Amino acid sequence: MSSELLENLKKRYLTIRNNGLTNVLKIQDETISAIRTFLKKEGFIEILAPIIGPATDPGIRGAKQVTINYYGVPFKLMSSMILYKQMIITSIPKVFALSPNIRLEPLETAKTRRHLTEFRQIDLEVAHATCKEVMELGERMLCHVIDEVKSRCQMELGERLKSLKTPQRPFKRYTYDEAIEILKNKGITIERDGEIPWDAEEALSRAHSEPFWITNYPMTARGFYYMEKEDNPAFLEDFDLIYPEGFGEAISGGQREHRYVKLVERMKKNGENISEYGWYLDMVRMGIPPSAGFGIGVERLTRFICGLENIWDAVPFPKIAGIPSP
Amino acid sequence: MSSELLENLKKRYLTIRNNGLTNVLKIQDETISAIRTFLKKEGFIEILAPIIGPATDPGIRGAKQVTINYYGVPFKLMSSMILYKQMIITSIPKVFALSPNIRLEPLETAKTRRHLTEFRQIDLEVAHATCKEVMELGERMLCHVIDEVKSRCQMELGERLKSLKTPQRPFKRYTYDEAIEILKNKGITIERDGEIPWDAEEALSRAHSEPFWITNYPMTARGFYYMEKEDNPAFLEDFDLIYPEGFGEAISGGQREHRYVKLVERMKKNGENISEYGWYLDMVRMGIPPSAGFGIGVERLTRFICGLENIWDAVPFPKIAGIPSP
Numbered sequence: 318m319s320s321e322l323l324e325n326l327k328k329r330y331l332t333i334r335n336n337g338l339t340n341v342l343k344i345q346d347e348t349i350s351a352i353r354t355f356l357k358k359e360g361f362i363e364i365l366a367p368i369i370g371p372a373t374d375p376g377i378r379g380a381k382q383v384t385i386n387y388y389g390v391p392f393k394l395m396s397s398m399i400l401y402k403q404m405i406i407t408s409i410p411k412v413f414a415l416s417p418n419i420r421l422e423p424l425e426t427a428k429t430r431r432h433l434t435e436f437r438q439i440d441l442e443v444a445h446a447t448c449k450e451v452m453e454l455g456e457r458m459l460c461h462v463i464d465e466v467k468s469r470c471q472m473e474l475g476e477r478l479k480s481l482k483t484p485q486r487p488f489k490r491y492t493y494d495e496a497i498e499i500l501k502n503k504g505i506t507i508e509r510d511g512e513i514p515w516d517a518e519e520a521l522s523r524a525h526s527e528p529f530w531i532t533n534y535p536m537t538a539r540g541f542y543y544m545e546k547e548d549n550p551a552f553l554e555d556f557d558l559i560y561p562e563g564f565g566e567a568i569s570g571g572q573r574e575h576r577y578v579k580l581v582e583r584m585k586k587n588g589e590n591i592s593e594y595g596w597y598l599d600m601v602r603m604g605i606p607p608s609a610g611f612g613i614g615v616e617r618l619t620r621f622i623c624g625l626e627n628i629w630d631a632v633p634f635p636k637i638a639g640i641p642s643p
Numbered sequence: 644m645s646s647e648l649l650e651n652l653k654k655r656y657l658t659i660r661n662n663g664l665t666n667v668l669k670i671q672d673e674t675i676s677a678i679r680t681f682l683k684k685e686g687f688i689e690i691l692a693p694i695i696g697p698a699t700d701p702g703i704r705g706a707k708q709v710t711i712n713y714y715g716v717p718f719k720l721m722s723s724m725i726l727y728k729q730m731i732i733t734s735i736p737k738v739f740a741l742s743p744n745i746r747l748e749p750l751e752t753a754k755t756r757r758h759l760t761e762f763r764q765i766d767l768e769v770a771h772a773t774c775k776e777v778m779e780l781g782e783r784m785l786c787h788v789i790d791e792v793k794s795r796c797q798m799e800l801g802e803r804l805k806s807l808k809t810p811q812r813p814f815k816r817y818t819y820d821e822a823i824e825i826l827k828n829k830g831i832t833i834e835r836d837g838e839i840p841w842d843a844e845e846a847l848s849r850a851h852s853e854p855f856w857i858t859n860y861p862m863t864a865r866g867f868y869y870m871e872k873e874d875n876p877a878f879l880e881d882f883d884l885i886y887p888e889g890f891g892e893a894i895s896g897g898q899r900e901h902r903y904v905k906l907v908e909r910m911k912k913n914g915e916n917i918s919e920y921g922w923y924l925d926m927v928r929m930g931i932p933p934s935a936g937f938g939i940g941v942e943r944l945t946r947f948i949c950g951l952e953n954i955w956d957a958v959p960f961p962k963i964a965g966i967p968s969p
Contacts, residue, residue, distance in 0.1 A: 346688050364671075596656050
């Protein structure tokens, strides 16, 4: 990161007065409002997301969780509310929250222009749903949001109004294996059992002018809570939505493992410390419904809609790996 | 707390399935939606609240802040976003957020039935406004919310539908001194330079059938960011709204000290470590507008609207002092 950019970030409390950010924040407000309106029409209830708890999502791609001392017991700041979504759908079958997340990302993410250490997701979950159903929901949601924001924020979008197109549904779908093949043809070779690295994902994203899905990531790449594919347990019933034009990951989600025995197997395979997940395992043992859901990063969506180069201009108080700015 | 209640709290991940909580969560969703609709009509923009930062609100009545290690630098979990509200109004003159807060409350608060260690506020701020103006806004907001929820959640409110009345405006206003006198006449004597203790506030609340304001708390009782009264600097330009029927504090707010020299004086009087507030003081020195605003606790509002005995039934994942429940 250039020293000028760094200074600008550290002095956000002074530069926040500039008009560009005001437009972005108005667009962000309309974006979140449009998501809320859409999901409520679909029968979802919005709940208050947890901030801290005894355990949180370990599947966070090399980022570190933050542990605090909660009256003598180690508690985590939520890295995602996935475990809590599986709890709440026993009560509310279609649920979402604007969920606050903290992930201490590796220092090199300060250069990706799309990583924040403090961020929010619209995190939704649907009891008894499949991947296919929530992917279809995600497509309609994204199209609705872009339509709404384009009609409500013409002035604030400025130049971006023309280039921001409402995508055609259904979006293109690749399996992870197909995505790896496309990358190979571009001269980018990656390991077949891990995440697609940021720069490879960005190259894929740049090669597209519409958002597209990647499904069925390898079991070894993701958190224990995704269900394995029945016909090929090395791969998962999961998906990412990738924005076009180099903006990268939009949505991450999938179907959840709700069967106690399978879940414990997966946790052991992933090297989890089972004793940290007492309440969660107790709950799953008592029975929870199968479900599918996803999270969509609010700042990344704002970045895409506004066409911003840097994610830190998509949030009022940006937190970047290694930079202790307010 | 009875051991039965304690067990119930610890096993919320199983008991959450009961229907009572579903009704409360629907009412909570409508409550927050009604606030959003109201504030947006009034010209407010909603922003994303901070979760962590180098400094946070020290004026939290005996609760402890949580400190984390943020890339080698001590960061706090937000106990309130007051300092950030003063930043954002340099860009957006009418602003609000659903702000996530953590306060490690003293163990005895587990018995008050109205303290959570993890909670949310609708936190709003208006540049160039006075206490009088934001109090009037708060009154209209509360009346609007009660009207809306009563019309939208008749089934979910059940018995409470009859007893929940839309208050008469303007609400009754007492100064802190007057409130102390009323308490004295009830045989409750309290120190004239501190907060009104929980039990005394509850007694006052029980003696009323409509919400009421208490204004002008003593300087020694509250955070450094409230402006002193011009004619009597021992007291502040601030206010609390108290719910009737024993439900206690609803809103806390006031006019902010925006003058650098005065602010530094106040911080020193309050024994603050000035070095923790580098960016904040730098910002105030560069000039920020005067402002007034308040926070309204979302869970306490839900408790009042639903007429719940315990605050922990007003939130899906309750966190109580000393109890490490999920």
